[in-house]
Amino acid sequence: MKYIALILLVWLGNNQAKQETYVCKNAKISLFSKAPLEDIDATSTQGTSVYNATTGDLAFSLPIRSLQFQKSMMQEHFNENYMESDKYPNATFKGRIQEKIDTEKDGTYPVNVNGVLDVHGVKQNRSIKGTITINKGTVSMASDFMVQCKDHRIDIPQLVFKKIAESIQIKVAATYAAYKK
Amino acid sequence: MIKKALFLSLLLLAGGTTIAQQTTTRDSTNTDSLLNSLSASSKSDPVMATFKSTRLILSETSETIKKNNLNFMVIHRFGDIAGADGGGKTFWGLDNSSDIYIGFEYGLTNNLDIDFGRSKYEQLLELGLKYNFLHQTADDRIPVALTVIGKTGLKPYSVSTNVFDDYTNRLNYFAQLIIARKFSSALSLQISPSYLRNNLPFPYLAGNERNFFALSAAGRLKFSKRMGIVVDYAHPFSSFRNNSDSPKFYDPLGVGIEIETGGHVFTINFSNSQAISPINYLSGTTSGWGKGQYRLGFTISRVFSFNKKQKSTY
Numbered sequence: 481m482k483y484i485a486l487i488l489l490v491w492l493g494n495n496q497a498k499q500e501t502y503v504c505k506n507a508k509i510s511l512f513s514k515a516p517l518e519d520i521d522a523t524s525t526q527g528t529s530v531y532n533a534t535t536g537d538l539a540f541s542l543p544i545r546s547l548q549f550q551k552s553m554m555q556e557h558f559n560e561n562y563m564e565s566d567k568y569p570n571a572t573f574k575g576r577i578q579e580k581i582d583t584e585k586d587g588t589y590p591v592n593v594n595g596v597l598d599v600h601g602v603k604q605n606r607s608i609k610g611t612i613t614i615n616k617g618t619v620s621m622a623s624d625f626m627v628q629c630k631d632h633r634i635d636i637p638q639l640v641f642k643k644i645a646e647s648i649q650i651k652v653a654a655t656y657a658a659y660k661k
Numbered sequence: 662m663i664k665k666a667l668f669l670s671l672l673l674l675a676g677g678t679t680i681a682q683q684t685t686t687r688d689s690t691n692t693d694s695l696l697n698s699l700s701a702s703s704k705s706d707p708v709m710a711t712f713k714s715t716r717l718i719l720s721e722t723s724e725t726i727k728k729n730n731l732n733f734m735v736i737h738r739f740g741d742i743a744g745a746d747g748g749g750k751t752f753w754g755l756d757n758s759s760d761i762y763i764g765f766e767y768g769l770t771n772n773l774d775i776d777f778g779r780s781k782y783e784q785l786l787e788l789g790l791k792y793n794f795l796h797q798t799a800d801d802r803i804p805v806a807l808t809v810i811g812k813t814g815l816k817p818y819s820v821s822t823n824v825f826d827d828y829t830n831r832l833n834y835f836a837q838l839i840i841a842r843k844f845s846s847a848l849s850l851q852i853s854p855s856y857l858r859n860n861l862p863f864p865y866l867a868g869n870e871r872n873f874f875a876l877s878a879a880g881r882l883k884f885s886k887r888m889g890i891v892v893d894y895a896h897p898f899s900s901f902r903n904n905s906d907s908p909k910f911y912d913p914l915g916v917g918i919e920i921e922t923g924g925h926v927f928t929i930n931f932s933n934s935q936a937i938s939p940i941n942y943l944s945g946t947t948s949g950w951g952k953g954q955y956r957l958g959f960t961i962s963r964v965f966s967f968n969k970k971q972k973s974t975y
Contacts, residue, residue, distance in 0.1 A: 501692075529696070532691070532692050538692075539693065541699075541700045545709075551966040552730060553730065566708075
């Protein structure tokens, strides 16, 4: 009974507002850093994102383990030593788009998103620039920003200092579909 | 687990009630709960890096070398630190080397590798396969990792045995099942029942068995992210070895420190076993801790990747 009531409530909730929630289950998120010894390069296509066009709320979540490296050893170290993905399995970003976007109108809109980036269990307030593209009702988003290892308490031991850059470039690309319950 | 599920359902519930309360304006709780429901649970993922490398001190670990990667190992055992052959006159064993092992392991798939190595001890050559056929999962649906090892050893020269007539006498076979569990990110333990056959009993003495079983137990406890203590022990189930007085046999036991730096893993250890290969140390460990016959040893392993360059994402 409780469940039916809950489902009903959710259903009601979804119906009363205009359908303005967009989701993406296969956001492409990649990281790259240039280091003297070897470049670090990994990609995941398992990022998830929710965009609420009414409020401008934007959220991303990335399972750290889904990042694929070219070198399996590097992937293991990334998870084991740097990101501690058993303790902190996901990196998330939760924020709000500052600009008002009309999802009915085609075009490319540069946006600023203010929110909280949670990586390695350390939350940082960030303002991240990106673009939203509306093309015949399809919403897609792209962003490119830097993350400093020390901001998220990702320790790099002295011995491997030269191998790993202290700032990592993150690239995000997501194409959304309207969320239907 | 239950806590997580409870938390999730609470979040969902919270999402549901806020929608009920504010049907016209949606807040971020909705976005959160939606994101949570979208994110697939990663609980059934295999546990990664039960051990840092494929070797501890005596034992091989449940880890295999991943596809198209090559592991190069140099393992060294010095001479006795104390006792009759140790002390200052041999610089506490550093003047001698009781065994040197040079080995290569190549990943055929992510779970199967092929191994080749040569020991100084008995000049043993060995070729083996190692297959990690079961992975421990994060949700404990599978609580352990299982790995099998099959090895063939060849002693091409007569080193300490006089009888070396038939070529088949030079062959040895070793089979092992490794049962390993990562209890936490710091503690990993494994036990490994094994079977050894020496076509020519080693050491070549009257009454010595050709076949016997053995059980190994090993573990690693990390005290920092990159360093840990390793203990490794093996017991051969051999009545000849239990009853023999001359020579007297001892169970191999090693203790050491493991240090990981990027692609390298170093192990610095002390052990009573002179030999590095299980074919040798299970058969012929006649040196004991109590007699001062323990030695310094080290293992260096370096993994090289031969994966073809993927198309860069940049």
